[in-house]
Amino acid sequence: MTREDDMKASAEAEAEEADSPQVKLRCLLLAQGYNAILRFGRMFRIADDDGSRTLNMEELTEAINNFGIDFSEVEIAEVFNAMDEDGTGSVNYDEFLNKLRPEMNEDRVAVVEEAFAVLDESGDGVVTLEDVKDKYDASGHPSVLSGDATEDDILTKFLGRFEGATKEDGTVTKEEFLDYYSGISKSIDEDEYFIEVIKKCWKL
Known part of the structure; x- marks a missing residue:
């Protein structure tokens, strides 16, 4: 599993x-x-x-x-x-x-917001799917590290999730970014591991 x-x-x-x-x-x-x-x-x-x-x-x-x-x-x-x-x-x-939304502590919220800021180069509070595609590194994803999926599997699945949720306007807001990562946060007990995953995925 x-x-x-x-x-x-x-x-x-x-x-x-x-x-x-x-x-x-x-x-x-x-x-x-x-x-x-x-x-x-x-x-x-x-x-x-x-x-x-x-x-x-x-x-x-x-x-x-x-x-x-x-x-x-x-x-x-x-x-x-x-x-x-x-x-x-x-x-x-x-x-x-x-x-x-499941609660994330300050350290987890901070690293997710840092990742969003890297994507949101214009500072307007939204990113496009192309922004995500250019900057997301799936090698640090828990499923890749555990051998349950390849990087391509995760990237395709990840983009598909955002695309399915944002196809009406082609953008992802910071609130939506937090909503997504709150679910991932819920599945990871260790703060250090969660932060490591986010930093590696988004090349922070």
Whole structure:
């Protein structure tokens, strides 16, 4: 099994023991892979036609159903109400995703942000798929190091994940970058190893 497979199995088991619908939702998303939270967030960003950066109960329900997550109306309402702290009937979806994303400590966030900054040479907060292709080194990926995949396998899979999530606008934001790497972070216990993986992948 790969690290991602282990993470999926662990997340599914953790969902059974979750002490809140919010934690259960996070676990069930992670059970679908490293990039599940990235894809979940992308659905909201694409649907935000008016640029309000907000999410209502109907949109959350639709997203959860589209992901095939078996949540009751009560559980969805509990998740939404926990996020809607001011009771307006809408929540900022970036804040929502920040709370949903698996926590990374400061050192892990710092190295991921450093990697993003290398890609985002213009400093405008977005990178294109071509930027990623030119600068990503797959040799340090856990699956390559363990012999479960080749560098070409990982590069193709990695780019495919971002392409599948960003084909609407051809860009990757820093939030999406963090969403993706939060899933990988969840599967790696050792801080030093995680940081080493990111630095080698992005030639930092």
